[in-house]
Amino acid sequence: MIKSNRNILILGGTSGIGKQLGKDLYDEGHKVYSSGRSIDKIHLLQESNPNIIYLKADLTNSEDIDMLIDTLEVPLDGLVYSAGSIFLKPIKYLNEKDFEDTIEINLTVPFKLIKRLLQSKKLSKGASIVLMSSITGMHRGLAGGIAYGASKAGLIGMMKSMAIELAKRKIRINAISPGMIITEGTTNYLKSLGDETVRSDLKNYPLGKYGSTDDISAMVIYLMNEGSAWVTGQDFIIDGGRTLK
Amino acid sequence: MEKFKELVADLLEYDEVSELDMNTPMKDLDDWDSLTLLGFLAMIENEYNIQIDIPNLNVNLSFKDFYNQFLVA
Numbered sequence: 001m002i003k004s005n006r007n008i009l010i011l012g013g014t015s016g017i018g019k020q021l022g023k024d025l026y027d028e029g030h031k032v033y034s035s036g037r038s039i040d041k042i043h044l045l046q047e048s049n050p051n052i053i054y055l056k057a058d059l060t061n062s063e064d065i066d067m068l069i070d071t072l073e074v075p076l077d078g079l080v081y082s083a084g085s086i087f088l089k090p091i092k093y094l095n096e097k098d099f100e101d102t103i104e105i106n107l108t109v110p111f112k113l114i115k116r117l118l119q120s121k122k123l124s125k126g127a128s129i130v131l132m133s134s135i136t137g138m139h140r141g142l143a144g145g146i147a148y149g150a151s152k153a154g155l156i157g158m159m160k161s162m163a164i165e166l167a168k169r170k171i172r173i174n175a176i177s178p179g180m181i182i183t184e185g186t187t188n189y190l191k192s193l194g195d196e197t198v199r200s201d202l203k204n205y206p207l208g209k210y211g212s213t214d215d216i217s218a219m220v221i222y223l224m225n226e227g228s229a230w231v232t233g234q235d236f237i238i239d240g241g242r243t244l245k
Numbered sequence: 246m247e248k249f250k251e252l253v254a255d256l257l258e259y260d261e262v263s264e265l266d267m268n269t270p271m272k273d274l275d276d277w278d279s280l281t282l283l284g285f286l287a288m289i290e291n292e293y294n295i296q297i298d299i300p301n302l303n304v305n306l307s308f309k310d311f312y313n314q315f316l317v318a
Contacts, residue, residue: 054307088279088283088285090280090284090285091286091316092284092287092288093284093287093290093291094287143278143279143283144279144283144284188299188300189299191304192272192299192300192302192304193277193278193279193282193304194272194273194304195272196272197272197277197278197279230264
C-alpha cells in the first residue's frame with residue numbers, strides 16, 4: 001500500500017513543523033528536499049541530517065522561487081508548504097503593509113509556487129500537495145490574528161478550488177489546520193503569556209495539552225502515501241479538540 | 246515616563262492613567278493576556294521604533310523596569 005522513495009519538497013523546512021517533517025519523511029523512505037531562508041540553520045541541519053537536500057530560498061523573492069524550481073532535477077511527487085509567517089498584531093497597530101506582507105507569504109507565495117511547478121512540469125502525475133493552514137481563520141478567530149487568519153482561511157479556499165482543477169492531472173491537494181503546536185517559537189510565545197494564562201488556555205483543549213510536531217507529521221505522512229489516494233480538497237483539523245469548544 | 250504611562254494605560258484601555266500599576270510584573274497584571282502582549286510589543290515598535298521579539302520580552306519586568314531598561318535614552 002505505501003509507496004516510499006517519493007521526491008518531496010518541504011517549503012519552510014528548517015524550523016518548527018517543517019523541520020520535523022523533513023526527518024520523518026526521510027525516515028519513511030522518501031527523498032526529501034527542504035528549503036529555508038536562514039543559511040545558518042541550513043548549515044546546522046545539514047550536519048545532523050546529511051541525507052536531506054537543503055536549499056536556501058527567500059520565498060518572497062520571485063527569483064528565488066524560480067531558482068528553487070530550476071534546481072529540482074526530478075518532478076516532485078510531494079510538496080508541503082509549511083513556510084509562512086505567524087504575524088500577530090492588534091488592529092490598532094496593524095498597518096496595510098503588515099496585512100499585505102502576511103497575505104503574500106502565507107497565501108500568494110504558495111499560489112505562485114504551485115503555478116510555477118505546474119508550468120515547468122515539475123509536479124508528477126499522482127503528486128500530493130499539503131498546505132499548512134491553521135484553526136485560526138476558517139475555524140475560529142484569534143485576537144491579534146486579523147491578517148494571519150485571513151491568509152490561512154484564504155489558503156483553504158484556494159486549496160478547495162485547486163483540488164478540482166488539479167484532479168484532472170491526478171494531483172491531490174489538501175490542507176492541515178493545526179491548533180497550538182509546541183515548537184521553539186511557540187514555546188517562547190507561551191512563556192511570555194505567563195503560567196496562569198497558559199493554564200487557562202489549556203482548559204480550551206479537551207485533550208488537555210497542546211500538540212506536538214509529531215501530531216502534524218503523522219498526517220502529512222498519511223497524505224503523502226498511497227493510503228490517501230482518494231483524498232483531495234480536504235482540510236484536516238488537528239487541534240486536540242480546541243475547535244469543539 | 247509620562248508618555249509611556251499614557252500609552253500603556255491606553256493599551257490596557259484604562260479610563261485613567263492613575264489606574265495603572267507600574268510596579269507589578271507584567272505577567273501578574275489582571276489584564277495581561279495574549280492580545281496585551283502583542284499590543285505592547287507593537288506599541289513599542291510604533292512609538293519608540295524598537296523591535297523586541299517575543300522571546301526577548303521579559304514578562305517578569307514591571308512596566309517601570311521595562312521603561313528604565315529599554316526606553317531611557
